[in-house]
Structure formats: C-alpha cells, structure tokens
Amino acid sequence: MKIYVPRDSAAKALGADDVAAAIAAEAKRRGDAVEIVRNGSRGMIWLEPLVEVEKDGTRRAYGPVSPAEVPALLDGTLGTLGRVEDIPFFARQTRLTFARVGVTDPLSLADYEAHGGLVGLRRALGMTAADIVAEVTASGLRGRGGAGFPTGIKWETVRKAGGERKYIVCNADEGDSGTFADRMIMEGDPFTLIEGMVIAGLGTGATKGYVYIRSEYPDAIEVMEAAVRAARGAGILGAGVLGSGHAFDMEIRMGAGAYVCGEETSLLNSLEGKRGIVRAKPPLPALEGLFGKPTVVNNVLSLATVPVIFEKGAGHYAGFGLGRSKGTMPIQIAGNVKHGGLFETAFGLPLGELVNDIGGGTASGRPVKAVQVGGPLGAYMPVSKFDTPFGYEEFDGQGGLIGHAGVVVFDDTADMLKMARFAMEFCAVESCGKCTPCRIGAVRGVETIDRIRRGDADAKGILTDLCETMKDGSLCALGGFTPFPVMSALTHFPDDFAHHKEAAE
Numbered sequence: 001m002k003i004y005v006p007r008d009s010a011a012k013a014l015g016a017d018d019v020a021a022a023i024a025a026e027a028k029r030r031g032d033a034v035e036i037v038r039n040g041s042r043g044m045i046w047l048e049p050l051v052e053v054e055k056d057g058t059r060r061a062y063g064p065v066s067p068a069e070v071p072a073l074l075d076g077t078l079g080t081l082g083r084v085e086d087i088p089f090f091a092r093q094t095r096l097t098f099a100r101v102g103v104t105d106p107l108s109l110a111d112y113e114a115h116g117g118l119v120g121l122r123r124a125l126g127m128t129a130a131d132i133v134a135e136v137t138a139s140g141l142r143g144r145g146g147a148g149f150p151t152g153i154k155w156e157t158v159r160k161a162g163g164e165r166k167y168i169v170c171n172a173d174e175g176d177s178g179t180f181a182d183r184m185i186m187e188g189d190p191f192t193l194i195e196g197m198v199i200a201g202l203g204t205g206a207t208k209g210y211v212y213i214r215s216e217y218p219d220a221i222e223v224m225e226a227a228v229r230a231a232r233g234a235g236i237l238g239a240g241v242l243g244s245g246h247a248f249d250m251e252i253r254m255g256a257g258a259y260v261c262g263e264e265t266s267l268l269n270s271l272e273g274k275r276g277i278v279r280a281k282p283p284l285p286a287l288e289g290l291f292g293k294p295t296v297v298n299n300v301l302s303l304a305t306v307p308v309i310f311e312k313g314a315g316h317y318a319g320f321g322l323g324r325s326k327g328t329m330p331i332q333i334a335g336n337v338k339h340g341g342l343f344e345t346a347f348g349l350p351l352g353e354l355v356n357d358i359g360g361g362t363a364s365g366r367p368v369k370a371v372q373v374g375g376p377l378g379a380y381m382p383v384s385k386f387d388t389p390f391g392y393e394e395f396d397g398q399g400g401l402i403g404h405a406g407v408v409v410f411d412d413t414a415d416m417l418k419m420a421r422f423a424m425e426f427c428a429v430e431s432c433g434k435c436t437p438c439r440i441g442a443v444r445g446v447e448t449i450d451r452i453r454r455g456d457a458d459a460k461g462i463l464t465d466l467c468e469t470m471k472d473g474s475l476c477a478l479g480g481f482t483p484f485p486v487m488s489a490l491t492h493f494p495d496d497f498a499h500h501k502e503a504a505e
Contacts, residue, residue: 040188140326176375352386374403438479
C-alpha cells in the first residue's frame with residue numbers, strides 16, 4: 001500500500017506531519033507494509049491534510065484527515081472523497097504548470113521523468129538558441145510575477161547581448177499577500193523550475209543561474225537545495241547538461257525579508273550583497289543585470305511553465321487563454337472564502353465565477369463586498385466588476401492588475417478606508433527610500449487618510465492628487481501601484497470614507 005501525505009507548508013501547518021507520523025506508527029504496530037510518499041499539495045487547502053491511498057493503481061483521497069482517523073484510514077472504513085481528479089474544484093482546472101504537483105514525489109527524478117519531466121529539455125538540446133527563444137515567443141508566455149512582460153522578448157534581448165558571462169535569475173521572493181503558487185511549485189515540483197532555468201540558459205547563452213527565495217520559505221529552500229543536488233548528480237546541471245556540450249549550473253540564495261526585493265533590480269542588488277534598493281533604468285537588467293552582465297530575471301511560474309511549452313509545443317500552450325493573455329494562470333484564492341486554494345485555468349474566466357462558483361463565496365456566509373487581485377498593491381474590485389475576464393488587458397481596462405494572481409476575498413463587514421490605509425502604511429514601511437514619491441508620499445498618504453477618518457472633507461482631494469504624484473513619480477511598482485488599492489477603495493466604496501468620525505467628536 002502506498003499512501004501520499006503532503007509535505008507542502010500549508011498542509012504541514014494543518015497537521016500533515018502528525019498524520020504522516022501516525023500512519024507510520026499504526027502501520028508498524030499492525031505489521032503492515034506501507035510506503036509513505038510526502039508529495040506536494042493538490043491545492044485544495046480546506047481539505048488539508050489531504051491523504052491519498054493507492055491500491056491496485058487507483059488513488060483515493062481522504063481529507064481533512066486527523067491522526068485519530070488513521071486507524072479507520074488503514075482499515076478502509078474512513079469516508080473517501082473518491083479520486084482527486086473527480087472533486088469539482090479540481091476537475092474544472094486545466095493543469096499545465098501544476099500538472100505534477102501533488103501527483104509525484106517532489107524529490108524523485110524517476111517520478112519526474114515518468115510524468116513528462118525532461119522531455120522539454122531534451123528537445124531544447126537539439127535546437128539552436130534562436131529557435132529556443134522563438135518557441136517561447138510563439139507560445140505567448142508572459143511574466144507571471146506581475147508586469148506580464150513577454151518572456152520571449154526578454155530572452156531574445158539577453159541572447160543578442162554581448163558578454164562573456166550571462167545569468168538566469170529566478171525571482172522567488174513571493175511577498176504579495178494571498179500568493180503561494182511559487183512556494184507550491186518549489187515544494188511540490190522543484191525539478192520543473194530547474195528544467196525551465198536550464199532551457200533558459202540554453203536559449204540565451206547563460207551558464208549560471210540563481211534562485212532568490214524569501215527567508216520565510218524554509219521548506220521551499222530545503223526542497224530546492226535537495227533538488228539542485230539531485231539534478232547535479234544526474235547530470236542535468238553541470239559542465240555537460242545531459243551529456244551535451246552545454247554547461248549550466250545554479251545556486252539557491254535566501255533573501256532577508258525585504259518586500260522591495262521582489263522588484264527585479266532590488267533583488268539583483270541583494271544578490272550582489274548590496275542593500276536592496278531600486279536601480280534606475282536604463283540600463284535594463286537584460287543588458288546590465290547581475291554583476292553588470294546580461295541577465296534574465298523571471299518569476300518562478302514563468303520558468304516552471306517553460307518545460308511544458310517544449311514538451312507539448314508552443315502552439316498547444318498558446319491555444320489556451322484570451323487575447324494576448326496566452327496559456328493558463330495558477331490563481332491563488334484566499335481571504336474570507338469558503339474554498340481557498342490554487343486553481344489553474346486558462347485566462348478568460350470571469351472574476352465573479354472564480355469567487356462565487358469556484359471559491360464558493362465567503363467563508364463567513366455574508367455577501368462578498370470586494371476582492372483584491374494582485375497583492376497588497378492591487379485594486380479592490382467591487383461586485384459590479386465581477387464580469388471582468390481574468391486577463392492582463394481586461395483587468396488593466398478596469399483600473400486593476402493581475403499581478404501574481406492572488407485573489408483575496410472580503411465580505412460586507414470590511415472597512416475599505418482601513419484597507420486603503422493599510423496599503424499606504426505598507427508602502428511607507430516597505431519603501432527602500434530610493435524615490436521621493438514612495439518614501440515621503442506614502443507617509444503623507446497615511447496622514448491624509450487619517451484626516452478623512454476624522455471627517456476632513458478637503459482631504460479626499462488631497463489624497464487623489466497625492467496618489468497621482470506617487471503613480472507618476474515612483475521608480476518601482478511599490479510606490480507606483482500603491483495608488484491602485486487606495487483610489488479603487490475611495491472610488492468604489494465612498495460610504496466607507498464618509499461615515500468616519502473620531503469618537504471624541
């Protein structure tokens with residue numbers, strides 16, 4: 001009997017380690033031969049720990065499982081959810097980037113290859129660098145970290161850049177609220193990220209890669225370091241990638257907890273051992289990036305999607321999506337929501353369907369008031385905009401942004417003035433101090449919102465002008481995007497900015 005118990009951080013936080021230990025102890029007591037596989041999470045967090053039991057080639061799911069239910073699990077008397085693939089939340093997904101997550105042992109190369117791993121890399125090894133980049137360009141893959149910049153254009157710039165040394169840098173500093181897809185990939189299918197980085201190296205001429213992981217992700221760091229060692233031992237990394245004449249190696253680096261290091265130039269400064277502050281552009285990192293050399297900086301999801309593009313072809317991947325938003329997006333559903341977790345689907349799903357149908361509405365049972373898409377700097381989308389299709393241009397047209405595709409749900413008890421204040425305060429605390437609109441504007445913004453809370457009617461106009469100044473004058477997304485949540489809250493929820501008076505009045 002083979003039993004799968006997730007080692008994903010979310011599952012562990014909900015007791016997965018205790019369940020795994022209980023299964024091992026009970027099996028030993030009974031004298032049963034049980035193989036425990038610590039897989040990734042299937043992404044349905046409300047069912048964690050989600051345990052799967054494989055018998056006669058069929059896996060049946062149980063969850064959430066507690067240690068006390070382990071005897072019934074082994075007896076076969078515990079109620080089952082059936083196959084994971086038949087659970088409605090999972091069945092409606094199109095899993096490309098996350099196809100293996102939760103299915104395989106994350107650190108088994110044999111498992112990885114048995115489920116399509118390294119097919120893309122082997123194909124890429126038979127292509128020229130120009131053809132590799134052309135394949136990525138044809139797929140329509142765009143950056144999954146926030147800006148949605150076409151990946152192929154970035155790679156082509158680095159490929160054509162001169163220099164005896166080039167780098168691939170993976171931005172795994174996943175700091176946005178309500179986002180966890182990067183972590184799930186690194187903990188649940190690390191070899192796909194490694195394979196994607198190697199292909200990026202082949203396409204651009206880079207021979208060295210770095211994965212910059214936030215310090216708050218110790219499990220992801222542990223798994224990625226183990227996977228790099230295994231890949232190096234198997235010849236996937238090193239002087240001759242899979243016996244070819246191409247060289248590519250990589251390292252895992254840990255960040256120090258600064259939100260601004262999610263911005264690519266701040267991240268590069270941190271990798272070089274410098275203070276994490278934003279660099280002025282130009283020069284672009286693609287021309288003068290890490291240590292002044294041409295550098296590709298891509299998000300985890302962007303790089304982890306590359307292997308499936310080469311395995312199945314650019315046309316297959318580009319066949320999914322909406323308009324210029326090609327392929328699929330792993331959407332992270334969080335906040336006050338009944339069914340929180342990861343939902344990978346083709347671009348184009350209406351926001352309301354995602355929140356109310358897929359997510360099941362609020363966990364509190366109260367009406368949905370707003371959702372924030374794109375992290376703490378994303379706009380608050382009211383119910384009136386729930387017909388907006390999930391796509392980059394479509395969200396831009398509604399004054400929002402997709403960002404890293406974190407969707408945080410709020411019910412009708414949420415005070416949007418307080419949420420707007422939090423966004424401004426967050427920017428004030430996390431600013432690297434490089435530019436005046438971010439460094440000073442955020443502090444003045446908090447003070448102005450407090451004036452509104454005290455009933456100062458003139459402060460609303462001041463706040464609007466201040467947001468315009470921040471948006472136009474900041475060097476990076478932190479100061480430039482902070483006006484999105486503030487102005488969307490002020491515009492769509494004016495009542496929350498009208499009833500505030502100090503108790504003393």
